[in-house]
Amino acid sequence: MAIKQLSRTLSVAPQLMPADVAGLGAMGFRAILCNRPDGEAPDQPSAAEIGAAARAAGLGFAYVPAVAGALTDADVAAMRAALDSLPGPVLAYCRSGARAEKLAEMAGILLAKHAAHYDVLVVCPGIVLDWDAIPGLSDALGHDGLTSNYRYDLAPYTNRLVKHFKGGRALFTQPPMPIKCAGAPQKAMYLSCHRWEKSGVLAQSDVQFHTAGAVLFGVPAYVPALMDYVDRYGIKLNFGSKLVEIDGAAKTAIFEQADGQGVKRVAARFDMIHVVPPQIAPDFVRTSPLASASGFVEVDEATLRHPRYPDIFALGDACSTSNAKTMAAARKQAPVVAVNALAALDGQAPVATYDGYGSCPLTVEAGKIVLAEFGYGGKLMPSFPNWLIDGTRPSRLSWLLKDTILPPVYWHGMLKGREWMVKPQMIGARP
Incomplete structure (x- = not known):
């Protein structure tokens, strides 16, 4: 046969x-x-x-x-x-x-x-920037005052827009979660405002933040420091405001906003707009048996193992964990998956657990960062003692950490398997 x-x-x-x-x-x-x-x-x-x-x-x-x-x-x-x-x-x-x-x-x-x-499969294909989910966006990017730092080739255009801005209306948007680097939409806004403050045009600027979310940041401990800068820069916050369409030629953005009467469409003209696109799992993940209801690879949040396929693990932006999708999260997830995959190859149950750690350095002005570090449920998880770096406050030392220390850690440590601060928490061991 x-x-x-x-x-x-x-x-x-x-x-x-x-x-x-x-x-x-x-x-x-x-x-x-x-x-x-x-x-x-x-x-x-x-x-x-x-x-x-x-x-x-x-x-x-x-x-x-x-x-x-x-x-x-x-x-x-x-x-x-x-x-x-x-x-x-x-x-x-x-x-x-x-x-x-x-x-x-x-x-x-x-x-x-x-x-x-395979005997064990590790899935980590990342996340997809869904530019076409917003009609008119793809065609308008890179001209008519419309930009996005989520496309690396548009970063120079963002810089030119901010540098030559002489006042007017500047919009910054954030789509529904999940997105990679949840603080990035705000970083672009704060840094732009800081430059306009120094150049003297901030007072002539109408800066608006349109976020589909209900709060400025998902972990309350970091909100007061961010609100200090919102007030300092005179930023108007629009919660529950989702960008749904762009008319580049007319320099108009259409938002869906919820009120007591339902959802309404609101048009806002702009002189400059920085857009963050909606983000989804890759098609081959969303249409596969591995997908959860969200479309991302379904995993146990602690062991990062698929609940229905015990020989499959996932990490990074494509997995369904509820942590922030950041490099710092993948950095902590990788060794957990590594030791649990080795255990699976030996026919054993998972031996390590992931606590949801993620880090989001929020750049609030040139030279200062609010270093948000947190795990599942918004639990604060600072890497440094409070006397050295208070992550809930803007800090020059946090800026130096991100600007000077983390790049070599990333390129010469993380990517080459020579990290020293990511030892996985073993199941049953004391934190």
């Missing part, structure tokens, strides 16, 4: 005989799927006969007959439904195996020619 493996969970074979079935369990299969209609050949055993043999051997069975050369959408849907319901690994068969393989391919099953087999 010639068996062809398509993926870890699916193989195909030519016509099975009842006598073949008993040995399939010993080969590791847990179910059989028949794609051959009864009566195609006089010597062909019926699906009922193979099903009875499968049940006698303790295997699952499904019958999804399909006519060779005339596969339909209904056949594909039935194939997908059967594979979702059967325990794996599954052996699908037809006359030669080709029909079963084609149905699997049409059903979106990962084939061996497109995949590598």
Whole structure:
């Protein structure tokens, strides 16, 4: 019997005989799927006969007959439904195996020619900037006063806009979470205001922050320091204000804003606008069995292991953890995943836990940073004693840390596996 493996969970074979079935369990299969209609050949055993043999051997069975050369959408849907319901690994068969393989391919099953087999899989593809989610945005970027530092090539344009700004209305936006670096929308605003303050044009400027969120920052301990700068720069805060459309030629932004009567659309003209795009998981994650309801890779928040696939782990921006999506988070997640993956390879349960740590250095003026460090539930998790760096207050030392110390730590430590401050917390050990 010639068996062809398509993926870890699916193989195909030519016509099975009842006598073949008993040995399939010993080969590791847990179910059989028949794609051959009864009566195609006089010597062909019926699906009922193979099903009875499968049940006698303790295997699952499904019958999804399909006519060779005339596969339909209904056949594909039935194939997908059967594979979702059967325990794996599954052996699908037809006359030669080709029909079963084609149905699997049409059903979106990962084939061996497109995949590598693994014992443990770590998923960390990052997050997608969804520029097209806001009509008019993609076409308007880079001119008409519209920019975004979330595109590295537009950073020089942002600099020119801020440098040559002579007053008027400047809008800064923040989409619904999650986004990478949740403080970045505010950093662009504070630094722009600081330059306008020094150049004397801030008093002639109408600066507005439009955020889809309900608060300025998700961890309350850092809000008072940020509000000091909001007041200092005269920034108007617009909570629950979501950018939904851009008319670049008319220099107009359309926002959806909730009020007591429902959601209304509000148009705001601008002389300059800095936009942060909505952000989503990659398509191949969102449409895969790994995805949670949010579209990101579903994981246990502590062990970073998938709850339904114990040999799969995820970290970084693409996983479903509720922490802030920052480099600092990935830095702390990586060793947790590493030791838990090693444990999985040894057939053991996870041994390390992630506490949700993330860091968001909020640059409030040139030379000063509010160093936000926190974990799950907004718990403050400072890396330094309070007498050295009080993260809830703007600090020159925090600026030096980000500007001078962290870049070599990132390039020469983190990316080369030579970190010294990320030892994972072992399960059962004292913090």
